[in-house]
Structures are given as C-alpha cells and as structure tokens.
Amino acid sequence: MKHKYLKNVATLSYSEGKCVGCGRCAEVCPHGVFYSNGKKACVLDKDSCMECGACAMNCPAGAIEVSAGTGCAIAIIAGWLTGKEPTCDCSSGECC
Amino acid sequence: MIETVSTKLSFQDVLGSMKARFGIGRMDYAVEPGLYAIGKPAGSSPVFVSANYKLTFDTLRKNLAGLDCWLLVLDTKSVNVWCAAGKGTFGTDELVRRIETSELSKYVSHNRLILPQLGATGVSAHEVKLRSGFDVDYGPVRASDIKEYIDMGCEATREMRTVQFSLWDRLVLVPVDLIDAVKHTLPVLGVLLLANQFAAKPFGKADVAVGAGAVFAGTVLTPALLPYIPGSAFSWKGWLLGLSCTAGILGLSGKFAKDDKLLAAGSLLLYPAISSYLAMNFTGASTYTSPSGVDKEIRKALPLIVSASAVGAGLVLGAHMIGKRKVK
Numbered sequence: 180m181k182h183k184y185l186k187n188v189a190t191l192s193y194s195e196g197k198c199v200g201c202g203r204c205a206e207v208c209p210h211g212v213f214y215s216n217g218k219k220a221c222v223l224d225k226d227s228c229m230e231c232g233a234c235a236m237n238c239p240a241g242a243i244e245v246s247a248g249t250g251c252a253i254a255i256i257a258g259w260l261t262g263k264e265p266t267c268d269c270s271s272g273e274c275c
Numbered sequence: 276m277i278e279t280v281s282t283k284l285s286f287q288d289v290l291g292s293m294k295a296r297f298g299i300g301r302m303d304y305a306v307e308p309g310l311y312a313i314g315k316p317a318g319s320s321p322v323f324v325s326a327n328y329k330l331t332f333d334t335l336r337k338n339l340a341g342l343d344c345w346l347l348v349l350d351t352k353s354v355n356v357w358c359a360a361g362k363g364t365f366g367t368d369e370l371v372r373r374i375e376t377s378e379l380s381k382y383v384s385h386n387r388l389i390l391p392q393l394g395a396t397g398v399s400a401h402e403v404k405l406r407s408g409f410d411v412d413y414g415p416v417r418a419s420d421i422k423e424y425i426d427m428g429c430e431a432t433r434e435m436r437t438v439q440f441s442l443w444d445r446l447v448l449v450p451v452d453l454i455d456a457v458k459h460t461l462p463v464l465g466v467l468l469l470a471n472q473f474a475a476k477p478f479g480k481a482d483v484a485v486g487a488g489a490v491f492a493g494t495v496l497t498p499a500l501l502p503y504i505p506g507s508a509f510s511w512k513g514w515l516l517g518l519s520c521t522a523g524i525l526g527l528s529g530k531f532a533k534d535d536k537l538l539a540a541g542s543l544l545l546y547p548a549i550s551s552y553l554a555m556n557f558t559g560a561s562t563y564t565s566p567s568g569v570d571k572e573i574r575k576a577l578p579l580i581v582s583a584s585a586v587g588a589g590l591v592l593g594a595h596m597i598g599k600r601k602v603k
Contacts, residue, residue, distance in 0.1 A: 182440055182502050182561070185568040206413050206431075207395035209438035210563065230565040231361070233395035247396070248566035249361055251559030252509075255569055256577070265566065266362065 189228035190246040195219055197242035204234040204243060277382065279312045282340035288333050295330055298451045304329040305353035310377040314343035318384035321425070323414070324370065325391065326351040326359050338418040342425070345383065349373050360397030367399050371406045379409075389414045389429070392436060440562045445498040448560045453494045456553055460490060474595045481528035482591075488520040489546035493553025496520070498560075509564070510576035513554020517547035541590025548583040551576065 191212070193204075202215035210227040213220050213234060220242075232247025249255075249265055258265035295304050308327045313336060322345040325335050332348065339346075349369045351359035359365035370388075374380075390398060392413040400411035415424045415435035424431050464483070471477040497504065497513045504512040521542055555576060558564040 182563045184507055184564050185571060186507075188567040188571055189565055190567055203400065206436070207392060209393060209416060209436070211433060211437055227563070228565060229563050230567060231396045233360075233393075236397070236399050237395055237401070239401040246567070249559070250561070250564035250566045250569045252555045252569055252573055253559055255566065255573055 183226070184229075186226045189225055189230060190244075191222070191225055191228045191230065191234075192244045193220070193222050194242050195221070197240045199240045199242075201239060203237040203239070207233040207237050209233070277310055277312045279314075280336055280346070282313060282336050284333055284337055288329075292330050292333060296447055296450055298454050306332045306348060308348045308350035308373065310379060310382065311346040311348060312344075313339045313346055314341075316343045316345050316382075318382065320344045320383070321389055322347055322379065322383060322387070323389050323421075324349065324394065326354065326356045326365055328353045328355045328359075331355045335418045335421075338421050342422070345379075347373060347377060347379060347388070356391045357393040357396065360394045363397050365394050366397035367402050367406070370398055370403055374407045374409060386410055387412060391418070392416045392431070393438070438562045440501075442499065444562070445501060445560075448557075449495055449498055452498075452553070452556065452560065453490070456490050456494050460486065470592070470596070475597060476595050478595060481524070484528065485521055485524045485542055485546055486549075488524045489517050489549040490553065492516040492520040493550035494557075497550070497554040498557055501557075501561075508555075508572045508576065509558050509561075510551045510555040510572060510580065513557075514547045514551035516554075517550025518543065520550070521546040535594065537590055538594035541587045541592075541594055543587070544583045545587025545591055548580045548587060552580050552584075555580075 193213075198219050200215065200218045200220065202217060202220065204213040204220050205211075205215040209231065210224070210229060212222060212224050212228045214223045215221075228245070229250055230245050230247050232245055235243040235245050235247065251265070254265040291304060306327050306329050320343050323335065323339065324347045325331055327348050327350055336346070349359075349365055350373070351364045351369075354362070354364065356365050370390075374388075380386075386409045388403075388409050389412050393416055395413055398411065400413075403409055403411050412429055413431075414421060414429075415431045416438055417435070420431070420435045424435065463486070467478045467482070493513045493516075496516050497509070500516070501512065504515060506512055506515070525539055525542055555572065558569045558572070
C-alpha cells in the first residue's frame with residue numbers, strides 16, 4: 180500500500196527549458212516523482228515529493244529547485260525553539 | 276594493505292545489530308572508514324561506496340556474498356547513508372577526499388563508483404566527476420537488490436529505485452521510540468504516587484492502563500497500522516487510535532460511570548493528545564514525509580495537542596484531587 184502524505188505542500192519546482200535530458204532526477208528520486216524519456220524529464224507525481232533534495236543536487240543543468248530538509252517533527256520543533264535550521268541531530272545528540 | 280572483510284555475519288554482528296535497534300550504544304556503532312576488499316577483487320572489479328555505520332556496513336557486505344569487489348567506506352560519523360546524506364557527511368566533499376586518501380586509483384583500473392541511491396541527497400554526481408574524475412552510478416535503494424542490479428548490467432528497475440516503508444521497516448523502528456517514550460513517562464508515575472498522598476480518589480491501575488494505552492497507540496499501533504489509518508497527517512492518525520484506545524480502556528474499567536464524568540472527559544482530552552504527539556514524532560522515522568508537510572502539520576496540530584493536554588490534565592487531576600477523601 181502506497182504511503183501518502185499531505186498534498187500541495189512540496190516546494191519542488193522544475194523548469195523544462197533548462198533540462199538536458201540526462202535522467203539523473205528520475206534515477207535518484209526515491210519516490211518516482213520524475214520520469215525521463217532521455218530527451219526531457221517531467222514531474223509525474225509532485226505530491227509524493229519528500230523534499231530530500233537528491234534531484235536538485237544531481238541536476239547538472241540547475242533545472243530543479245527544492246527547499247530540502249528533514250521531514251521530522253522533533254527536528255522542526257527544535258528548530259523553532261532554537262531559531263536554527265532543523266537538523267537530524269536531536270537534542271540528546273542522538274539521531275536516526 | 277587492504278583488509279578483506281567477510282560476507283558472513285558473526286554472532287557478535289547479529290547481537291550488535293539487535294542492541295543498536297534497542298538503542299544500546301546506537302550512536303557509536305562504527306567501522307573504520309577507508310577501502311576494503313570483498314572476495315578477491317582485481318583492477319576491473321566494481322567499487323561500492325558506503326557509510327561507516329556498522330548496521331549499514333554489515334547489511335551491505337552480507338549482500339555482496341559471492342562477488343569480488345571493493346568497498347569504499349566514507350566517514351559518516353557512524354550514521355546510515357540516507358541520514359548522513361541529509362546532513363552532508365555522506366557527501367561530495369567526503370567522497371572526493373576518501374577517493375584520494377584511500378588511493379583508490381592505485382587499486383582500480385576504471386573510474387566508476389557505485390553509490391547507494393539514497394546517498395544522492397548528499398552527493399552531486401557531476402561535481403564528483405569534475406573534482407575526482409570518477410563517474411558515479413547510483414545503485415538500488417536496498418542492498419538486497421545489488422546482485423540483480425549487477426546482473427542487469429548496472430540497471431535498476433523502478434521498483435528498485437523506490438523507497439518502501441513496509442510493516443517490517445516500520446516495526447524495527449518501534450523499540451527505540453517506545454523505550455524513549457517510557458523513559459519520559461516514568462517521572463510522571465512518580466508524581467502520581469506523590470499526588471496519591473493527597474488525592475480524594477487516588478490514581479490506580481485504570482489510570483496507568485489508560486496512560487500505557489496512549490503510549491502504545493502512539494508508538495506501536497500507529498507505526499504498525501500507518502497506511503491503513505484514515506487521513507494523511509501522523510498526528511491525526513495517532514489521535515484517532517489514541518481516542519479508540521482510551522475510550523476502550525475507560526469503557527472496560529467502568530470509568531464512564533456517572534460519578535466519573537469529569538475524569539472520563541479529562542482522559543478523553545489528555546490521552547489521545549499524547550498518542551497524537553508521539554505519532555507525530557514518527558514523521559522523523561518515516562521515509563516519505565516532506566519538511567514542508569511536517570511544518571504544516573505541526574502548525575495545525577501542536578496548538579491543539581498542547582491545549583487538549585493542558586485542559587485534559589487539569590480535569591483528570593481535578594477529578595482525582597477534589598472531593599471528599601474516602602476514609603478507609
């Protein structure tokens with residue numbers, strides 16, 4: 180059964196004009212958000228994007244932008260409290 | 276001299292992984308970074324890149340049985356590939372540095388590296404190529420698919436490229452969260468024992484059962500039943516199960532009786548809120564929640580959780596403390 184999280188929140192943006200068709204985005208995405216036909220990539224399922232940032236990191240053309248980070252409630256709450264960017268390092272120094 | 280590692284896990288390895296799963300010494304379960312050999316690799320043998328978390332290292336070598344290959348272990352501060360990639364320790368800089376310090380090009384005659392796909396969050400393949408001359412191929416998400424990936428000529432199917440979050444994947448994560456929740460709950464029991472000295476109606480087994488039910492609903496039931504619980508927000512899923520558990524246990528213990536309305540109302544506010552919060556924490560362990568989504572969820576859920584808990588705790592305490600103390 181496919182897991183589904185909140186819809187219409189992902190910050191993923193893709194500009195087809197810049198795409199060089201290397202297919203890296205489709206290769207690295209762990210949720211099948213991208214599809215590439217070898218010439219251009221397209222976004223198949225934006226709502227499955229977990230904003231891990233792998234696609235943007237590996238796009239040689241800079242065609243993808245996403246505000247990447249950790250989807251962890253504790254980290255985000257800790258980030259609010261300390262005023263820092265949320266990280267995987269929990270307060271106790273332990274992590275996933 | 277390159278150390279050759281076995282593809283068989285010893286009893287010590289299995290015991291070590293059990294301990295890590297239960298949170299014992301979980302954060303310093305490491306192997307030395309550097310280059311290792313599996314079987315009898317030659318210059319043309321493939322190079323697999325991995326993290327220096329021992330659970331990761333063990334899973335990988337177990338799945339490389341029968342292959343002759345190289346294993347380049349990055350220093351990820353004993354954190355698994357995906358989390359380390361998110362932090363950037365499994366990253367372009369460390370990979371380029373490790374290629375140099377391990378003198379990899381002295382041992383291999385090609386320039387291809389196979390990285391776990393989940394490392395892509397921290398590694399920029401084109402930058403690695405530019406800085407080290409090595410080409411990055413992203414292998415499958417799961418080490419158990421590596422053999423098939425190699426057999427298919429280093430091609431991965433869509434299924435091999437997709438992260439799962441199966442029942443088993445979710446259940447192995449339960450012990451750490453459960454133990455953590457219990458640790459935080461124990462002081463509450465102490466406070467209740469103290470409160471009982473002054474209580475009109477002392478806290479008893481039923482209260483402990485409802486509390487334990489709330490923790491169980493949030494840390495065990497919600498992860499186990501995750502895709503089957505209606506809705507998409509974790510806090511909502513946890514609240515639903517917490518409410519069912521609380522209502523069920525209250526019903527069984529007869530707390531819906533007439534004179535306990537205050538207690539029942541307080542319990543129904545407080546305990547599902549606890550389950551909800553614990554379930555929301557599971558977003559950190561899940562493999563599909565986006566930071567934007569979790570941010571939105573917290574903004575909606577946290578104020579409700581906090582106010583329901585505060586009012587609920589007030590009512591529960593009031594129900595126990597106020598009234599005529601029964602003289603035995």
